[in-house]
Amino acid sequence: MSAPFFKFGLFGNEVSLIVAFIIGIGFGFFLERAGFGSARKLAAQFYFRDMAVFKVMFTAIITAMLGLFYFSWLGWVDLSLVYLTPTFIWADLAGGLILGIGFVIGGYCPGTSGVACATGKMDGYVFVLGLFFGIFAFGEAFPWIAGFFNAAPMGQITLPQLLDIPYGVLVFFVVLIALGGFLLAEKIEKYFAQKDAGKAL
Amino acid sequence: MDPTIDTLSVPKTETNKKVKVKAAQPYWNPYLSGFGLGLVLLAAFVIMGRGLGASGAFSTVVASGVNAIAPHHASGNAFYEGYLGDGTTSPFKSWLVFEVLGLIIGGFISGALAGRIKKTTEKSEHISFKMRYVYAFFGGALMGIGAKLARGCTSGQALTGGALLNVGSWIFMLMVFAGAYGAAYFVRRQWL
Amino acid sequence: MTKLFSNMTTQKKLGFLALVLGFFAIFAGSPYDNSKITINAKDLALMAQKDADNISVQQLADWIIKDNFDFRIIDTRSSKEYAVYHIPMAQNIPLSELLDQNFYPTDKLILYSDNSEKATQGWLLLKAKKFQNVYILKNGLNEWKDKILFPKMPTKPNPDQLTEFNKIKEVSKFFGGTPQTGKTGEQSQPQVKQLPKLKMPAALPEGAPRKRRKEGC
Numbered sequence: 275m276s277a278p279f280f281k282f283g284l285f286g287n288e289v290s291l292i293v294a295f296i297i298g299i300g301f302g303f304f305l306e307r308a309g310f311g312s313a314r315k316l317a318a319q320f321y322f323r324d325m326a327v328f329k330v331m332f333t334a335i336i337t338a339m340l341g342l343f344y345f346s347w348l349g350w351v352d353l354s355l356v357y358l359t360p361t362f363i364w365a366d367l368a369g370g371l372i373l374g375i376g377f378v379i380g381g382y383c384p385g386t387s388g389v390a391c392a393t394g395k396m397d398g399y400v401f402v403l404g405l406f407f408g409i410f411a412f413g414e415a416f417p418w419i420a421g422f423f424n425a426a427p428m429g430q431i432t433l434p435q436l437l438d439i440p441y442g443v444l445v446f447f448v449v450l451i452a453l454g455g456f457l458l459a460e461k462i463e464k465y466f467a468q469k470d471a472g473k474a475l
Numbered sequence: 476m477d478p479t480i481d482t483l484s485v486p487k488t489e490t491n492k493k494v495k496v497k498a499a500q501p502y503w504n505p506y507l508s509g510f511g512l513g514l515v516l517l518a519a520f521v522i523m524g525r526g527l528g529a530s531g532a533f534s535t536v537v538a539s540g541v542n543a544i545a546p547h548h549a550s551g552n553a554f555y556e557g558y559l560g561d562g563t564t565s566p567f568k569s570w571l572v573f574e575v576l577g578l579i580i581g582g583f584i585s586g587a588l589a590g591r592i593k594k595t596t597e598k599s600e601h602i603s604f605k606m607r608y609v610y611a612f613f614g615g616a617l618m619g620i621g622a623k624l625a626r627g628c629t630s631g632q633a634l635t636g637g638a639l640l641n642v643g644s645w646i647f648m649l650m651v652f653a654g655a656y657g658a659a660y661f662v663r664r665q666w667l
Numbered sequence: 668m669t670k671l672f673s674n675m676t677t678q679k680k681l682g683f684l685a686l687v688l689g690f691f692a693i694f695a696g697s698p699y700d701n702s703k704i705t706i707n708a709k710d711l712a713l714m715a716q717k718d719a720d721n722i723s724v725q726q727l728a729d730w731i732i733k734d735n736f737d738f739r740i741i742d743t744r745s746s747k748e749y750a751v752y753h754i755p756m757a758q759n760i761p762l763s764e765l766l767d768q769n770f771y772p773t774d775k776l777i778l779y780s781d782n783s784e785k786a787t788q789g790w791l792l793l794k795a796k797k798f799q800n801v802y803i804l805k806n807g808l809n810e811w812k813d814k815i816l817f818p819k820m821p822t823k824p825n826p827d828q829l830t831e832f833n834k835i836k837e838v839s840k841f842f843g844g845t846p847q848t849g850k851t852g853e854q855s856q857p858q859v860k861q862l863p864k865l866k867m868p869a870a871l872p873e874g875a876p877r878k879r880r881k882e883g884c
Contacts, residue, residue, distance in 0.1 A: 298577020380614015408619020631884015
């Protein structure tokens with residue numbers, strides 16, 4: 275089987291835009307199903323009240339990871355044709371940190387802000403304005419930060435390659451982290467629910 | 476198994492409205508939503524050979540805006556150039572732009588089916604609307620900067636790269652959680 | 668045992684499935700393993716029989732001159748031979764590195780070597796990896812030198828042959844070659860010239876022929 279289909283020329287750029295639209299619908303649909311159109315639910319993750327962000331994210335990651343791994347093993351997908359964002363250590367570190375801070379202050383991320391706007395959240399619209407502004411500020415400052423942006427390039431590299439551990443072993447490891455995390459998350463939610471209930475009395 | 480009705484997350488419906496609003500339903504089980512999301516991500520991998528994303532679409536809008544107002548400035552800037560392309564096709568004919576349009580529609584469909592379309596502002600009762608908007612704007616700005624620095628956001632880097640065991644993506648994901656948990660204390664009045 | 672399983676909620680079932688799949692992944696090997704290829708023998712045999720993927724030197728010269736640039740030319744010889752002379756725009760990629768490149772299966776690739784051997788071997792490798800647009804330069808560099816760089820005028824040309832040869836002369840000059848008119852009967856060893864300065868760079872930049880669309884977030 276020749277997949278990824280697009281890279282084998284099964285359809286052209288025009289059709290790929292339609293594919294994008296349909297995939298986007300699925301994306302937005304499940305984000306909203308999980309309640310990620312609500313900043314309060316998203317932010318609750320970072321106060322240990324509601325671990326849905328962790329649960330949804332890691333369930334999605336291990337689903338796609340296992341799916342891709344086994345499709346590749348079966349010869350259904352050529353994994354080397356799937357795009358891997360190149361690693362730039364400093365930019366990834368700093369970007370993640372800043373994004374995390376922005377996440378808990380703003381209450382959304384770019385994807386969920388789209389869902390928030392779709393469901394009428396006014397703070398979602400304000401967030402999007404802020405997003406535009408931040409991107410604009412970055413664009414304007416780009417000539418000066420280009421050096422940092424491109425620092426410590428490691429190219430397209432996966433964890434198994436970096437740590438020199440077999441890919442499948444790492445897959446198992448990630449599944450263990452996720453499942454263990456889920457069990458822990460349930461306990462944490464219960465603990466804080468009781469704590470909050472106790473406080474309210 | 477009953478889905479837990481989380482009082483923090485279910486929006487209250489107003490009963491004195493003339494228009495009949497469908498009662499908001501509880502959110503789906505996060506594991507099932509995550510599974511669905513994972514399947515969508517897998518579909519993107521298998522069909523397109525790429526993952527999901529979001530921030531890129533917003534960047535295209537900004538770049539186009541700058542190009543419309545000050546084309547000379549935009550063409551001299553490597554960042555904007557990357558989103559404007561070579562001028563032969565409209566920058567809006569980008570995969571991410573169409574994907575985000577679909578995302579908005581998909582979010583709307585899910586919200587409509589569940590009675591969760593409502594003009595509202597998410598915040599705790601401890602801060603004012605104005606303060607919430609200030610925070611939202613500021614948070615959005617930080618997020619814009621962070622997403623561009625990291626070459627992706629939670630959808631593009633964390634979800635997509637996470638599933639691909641991409642080194643940069645896992646570094647990014649850890650830092651996102653670190654940053655968010657770290658800053659959470661300072662804005663707790665906004666949420667709790 | 669089965670009762671225990673059916674009593675589990677959907678999410679626990681999924682979690683269990685994930686655990687099992689994750690466990691077996693340990694034994695499955697790397698998904699990036701390039702070393703195995705599957706060949707549809709019948710198809711390949713048919714294509715080889717029909718000479719379907721050959722292109723002539725004249726055709727290639729034509730495409731280069733016309734700026735028809737949606738393909739890559741790949742020189743499959745050693746780097747030493749490449750340095751002495753290579754077809755303009757050609758990239759030097761030895762066979763052992765051919766599958767490690769970042770090509771898409773839809774890229775148009777033209778392989779050449781001194782005659783056709785290495786190019787044909789490369790063709791087989793790429794076809795097995797399901798590449799759709801791979802071509803072999805028929806008779807390779809030898810034919811290129813013979814017909815394009817140093818074309819010989821027929822000894823007693825008729826008018827048709829003369830006009831034909833004049834066209835070929837122009838092509839030859841474009842590539843910096845020396846048409847052999849052979850008027851004085853000289854059989855001197857033609858000098859292999861270095862690449863003439865063409866408008867396009869001698870080697871394709873990274874990511875050519877077409878600019879790859881952005882695929883990040």
